Amino acid sequence: MADFTEDQIIRYSRHIVLPQVGGKGQKKIRESKVLLIGAGGLGSPAGYYLAAAGVGRLGIVDQDEVDLSNLQRQILHRTADIGRPKTHSARDRIIELNPDVEVVPYQTSLTSDNVMEIIEDYDLVVNGCDNFPTRYLLNDACVLADKTIVDGSIFVFEGQATVFKPHVGPCYRCLYPEPPPPGMVPSCQEAGVLGVLPGIIGSIQAMEALKLILEIGEPLIGRLLLYDALATEFRILKIRRDPDCPVCGDNPTITELIDYEEFCGLRPARC
């Protein structure tokens, strides 16, 4: 613990005393670099708890500005932040909580052109994005760059969380080889969402990120955690790597990034 200040030792003391963490673990947390995709419903609690735990660098990718209707669940933003870039209000909140964390905002959407460069600097990606093209883009990029994704998604009362560790467990394409056609699955904008639901899934994502950083417990590699907020029920299903997966399978056919809007049927294929 020699290179932690006395204040830092006190700050993290409650988890340094855990046998699974200790001084060595705290050092791993400080040296870790985590990228949050989305500073919204999932990214908000994940950002708070990763910062509180003392993660060294937290990158935040989001292109949106804060809107009044976000505040029902996106606890990184306050009423006065309406209209500000989400990455800015997220950064302000995280630094107020823990100034030791280096926050790197990326006020942009994730695209085939910028994703490789952005993820390069991080050990782990916590995915809280809200659309299929970005989910497939991020999945393929992370398989190609060998980065682990801590994945979370929500729908009204139900949430899913899992960890995609390339070539060790399945990837997003192994689980869902193809996206649903546009309009087939209603969005949160259409069906609504219970604010606490992304809170729980986002916190679980933070827990998974910390377990991976600390190399403790049983992370959700090859396991899909389902949470039903109505039944207050957690279930775990086994998920497997598909040897025929086009990106992480034995004979991959996707070896570079493709057009994900087109893949998800959001834009007609161009000749």
Add this chain to the structure above:
Amino acid sequence: MAVKVKIPTPLQRLTNKQSQVEAEGFTVGEVLADLERNFPGFKERLYDEKGELRRFINIFLNEEDVRFLEGLNTTVKDGDEISIIPAVAGGSL
């Protein structure tokens, strides 16, 4: 064989908001066909035009994905649980 089928939120409008229903059959495919008989609309949601399971929806028998068992031909026993797990994108929105 009587099997429990767990219905995800997006499809609960087909089951009058029930998150779990009973269905019968000897295989996963038969159970899903029975589900369609009792709650019409599932077939269109679960299968594509060619009659194959849609690739953004997974069917689990207990805790295993049927794609890694014998697909729709996987046999079921009394008391088994089938879960329908669709891809959902919701996150930061």
Add this chain to the structure above:
Amino acid sequence: MLTDRDRERYSRQILMDRLGEEGQERLKSSTVGVFGCGGLGTITSLYFAAAGVGRLVLVDSQKPDLSNLNRQVLHWEKDVTEGVSKAESAKYKLSNFNRDIVVEAHTAMVTEDNIEEFFGETDMVVDCLDNFESRLLLNRFCIETGRPMVYAAVHGFYGQLTSIIPGKTPCLRCIFPESPPPEPFFPIIGVTPGVLGLLEATETIKNIVGLPGTLRGELLIVDLLSYEMGKVKTGFDNQCSVCGKWRK
């Protein structure tokens, strides 16, 4: 009554047909007590404020110190330096977060004699405490006044949760006839109270709105290291010194 601003602010949850405008109005007209503004209380109150619970009553006797900040996300470094109380620090953040709700802060030691002053006007109280003595005080108060409470407790990576509805479910004394010994420096990683606090907030909102599936007579057990999650049934203790006589 909901305003147009409420309708926009809470639009994503009003859209849910199980909640709707009626559920949102219930949240708005309810008063929830949060006993303890630490690891559990900061996150539950943040999500109550987000969801539009009309009035929050925060009670805590302490001031935040540096060792709280690994989990108590409403308290920041400057609050430690300035010596603001936990209840006031939380009130300040919550009021900024949502200006449309009322937040009351009480920095006080709660005793049998004064508990009514703080929680007498609440519809429900959420147990966000770190010691059994206060929990049992709250349990007795809630049983005697017929007030529902939600219990959660955390340790390391482990947590528990249940709803206590006077007359309908076993009380905390029925579940734990004997209190565990106090642990002055309990180990905790921030995310554990995060998850349990969120589960408490969910449970409270479900109780207020009248959604199904609340943990009545069931204790949810959560282990975030292994995800061994399960429910156990809780039973009435006929000899219970707290709720026994009230049930007769």
